[in-house]
Amino acid sequence: MKGLLGLIRQTTPAIAGSGHPDTFFFSTAFTEQGIDATSLVPWEARANEVGARRLPAERGSKLLQALWSKDNYMARLGSDAVPRLEKFFDFATLPANRDVIRQDEYGNFMIVLLTGSIAVDREQPWGDRLHLTEARPGDILGEMSLLDSGVRFSVCTSLAECEIAVLGAQALDEMMTTDPALAASLIALLARKLSRRLRVVSARLGDHNS
Template structure:
């Protein structure tokens, strides 16, 4: 995995070749959004809009550790790795009926549900709103845009007051630079989770990915 990332970061057609003044660490936060005119919606802006309240990190991180210990993919992240990851996470409380993620906007953060519930909806071109999923404690949302700073596939809305852990693309860049083994392990887990998510959504929409 690290060999792949090293080759990506050194390749002549990487983000640095597209924008020579981009810092080496700005991999996930800039690499794939360079050609879009639409502005990114970072977590800092969304948190202000939501009126999100900052949570003490120690208790929130313990809750995250307890939740991920029961996930067969995320449990591969050891307690020590999760403690190191805590340096790169933000923690926030969000009121009910708030859009944490909005369909079609460009974003560069993901959230992990620590408590509460969110619904995942997609508005179809013909006007129908399709309920894709309910997300509860331990679930991840927004991983794809974290990795590519692309458009959101769906909207994620709190049903009740909820608590979230947040990882931004900038924080992932910092992790990649300062703790590359941890970053590689996390990205491998996210890739597996994304594959499962895409297959489930494709099945729900009537497609059959290969």
């Protein structure tokens, strides 16, 4: 958690004319860590692979606002936040039985589940899948790799046709530049939600191994 908080501080854009360059960009973080660009799976490639269809932004934004207004964490963004976020998100319809996120790959996007359900599993070395949880509307998936430029922890498979909102690294960089207060608030809330989810997953894995 301390590392994530440090990352949040790093994302503050430089003040115009200050002479201090930006210290961190999400869209270049993978290459800066020496990760081959050909290993990176951006949303555009995954969307084409799984046959995702574009969802009208008006519907996607309406669903996102309704879900996040009821979320204990994301509601802290304020009522005007989702309309400001809309231009940074892509909205799509995902067919059933598609791996939208794959374990151990490098991916620079996160998704918010708007409708439907997604299974979150951990693939075991011997080939079985350990079921971790089932994502419901309002849940966020893939934010850990977006924040820390690491490999995906689990595989996320649509159980039915789903509507999703997608935030990529380049869009997050644009948000940091054009609306830094909104970006800082979003990153802080994502870090808190991620920390809570990791604690739950760790406890479940501990129970499974005991």
